[in-house]
Amino acid sequence: xxxxxxxxxxxxxxxxxxxxxxxxxxxxxxxxxxxxxxxxxxxxxxxxxxxxxxxxxxxxxxxxxxxxxxxxxxxxxxxxxxxxxxxxxxxxxxxxxxxxxxxxxxxxxxxxxxxxxxxxxxxxxxxxxxxxxxxxxxxxxxxxxxxxxxxxxxxxxxxxxxxxxxxxxxxxxxxxxxxxxxxxxxxxxxxxxxxxxxxxxxxxxxxxxxxxxxxxxxxxxxxxxxxxxxxxxxxxxxxxxxxxxxxxxxxxxxxxxxxxxxxxxxxxxxxxxxxxxxxxxxxxxxxxxxxxxxxxxxxxxxxxxxxxxxxxxxxxxxxxxxxxxxxxxxxxxxxxxxxxxxxxxxxxxxxxxxxxxxxxxxxxxxx
Ligand SMILES: *Cc1c(COP(=O)(O)O)cnc(C)c1O
Numbered sequence: 516x517x518x519x520x521x522x523x524x525x526x527x528x529x530x531x532x533x534x535x536x537x538x539x540x541x542x543x544x545x546x547x548x549x550x551x552x553x554x555x556x557x558x559x560x561x562x563x564x565x566x567x568x569x570x571x572x573x574x575x576x577x578x579x580x581x582x583x584x585x586x587x588x589x590x591x592x593x594x595x596x597x598x599x600x601x602x603x604x605x606x607x608x609x610x611x612x613x614x615x616x617x618x619x620x621x622x623x624x625x626x627x628x629x630x631x632x633x634x635x636x637x638x639x640x641x642x643x644x645x646x647x648x649x650x651x652x653x654x655x656x657x658x659x660x661x662x663x664x665x666x667x668x669x670x671x672x673x674x675x676x677x678x679x680x681x682x683x684x685x686x687x688x689x690x691x692x693x694x695x696x697x698x699x700x701x702x703x704x705x706x707x708x709x710x711x712x713x714x715x716x717x718x719x720x721x722x723x724x725x726x727x728x729x730x731x732x733x734x735x736x737x738x739x740x741x742x743x744x745x746x747x748x749x750x751x752x753x754x755x756x757x758x759x760x761x762x763x764x765x766x767x768x769x770x771x772x773x774x775x776x777x778x779x780x781x782x783x784x785x786x787x788x789x790x791x792x793x794x795x796x797x798x799x800x801x802x803x804x805x806x807x808x809x810x811x812x813x814x815x816x817x818x819x820x821x822x823x824x825x826x827x828x829x830x831x832x833x834x835x836x837x838x839x840x841x842x843x844x845x846x847x848x849x850x851x852x853x854x855x856x857x858x859x860x861x862x863x864x865x866x867x868x869x870x871x872x873x874x875x876x877x878x879x880x881x882x
Contacts, residue, residue: 676711689719761810
């Protein structure tokens, strides 16, 4: 005999009273959430001033990205409404999560992808979880436009982050951080693509603070890829380009909400180049043992850039003049194994060669 249904261990179960669910909502879950908040001694030392830096490792969700937090909510509400099919546009991770959770819910899943711009790992996920995959001759923003139109029909539930239940589920990451640290951090840094996540984190921080569970709220600091930075430049990017495909978005759906979060939290938005992103990805893997996909690395790249930035003065810098002993949390949004082509292309990894003997192996190692 088990104490509770075995599926019921995810973010809805953990934060039920903060989410728009009731006793009759069928909970569609893969036990997402409760991801590690990992202290980074090296980033803390680099930041100096007695600051502590933590990594929220969202790649350890069931399908390998934070999208699972929102998908458990969106899919549970779609099931509650009696929907039989869901549809989404995706740069890869939304479709992976939608496909898995739709299967879990017994629903059909349709995903629209920008042709040729999805990593092989993410595409494989959409297929193996059993969704119908359609590659369109356009970018993510075009795919989302189509999804919005198709979603006007009754038979499809849209599970992109324009679905408000996605944001509700994703806000639980802030709850977890506060529950673990005992209070909110001073600065929260995260990658920004369609801007749903920065919106969701801020909502979570505000709600928990309003309930007295935190004494403060962090400055929300977003980083976009330099070639896909509509919020930073305050202008739609017609042809967004970046190696970080998860944030390759030229017209974010939650643009206004992201701007409000940045304004209300006294935060900022800035950019990092593809080189800085790939360097940060490599740095985190080699220095802290945390392998993340390029899109995720925008947060780490942003902190590293600001730590050795000597521009004067820099309005968007999250670390200039931060008080002694500040706490920083960096969300890293997806697992490195999602997209192994990016690091493999960036640097050549070739094994050393040796004959099949202990002497040869030790010789090759220089012993
Ligand atoms: C979706 C995604 C992002 C961007 O999140 P938004 O909510 O669209 O801003 C960043 N990184 C990864 C790995 C993602 O899957």
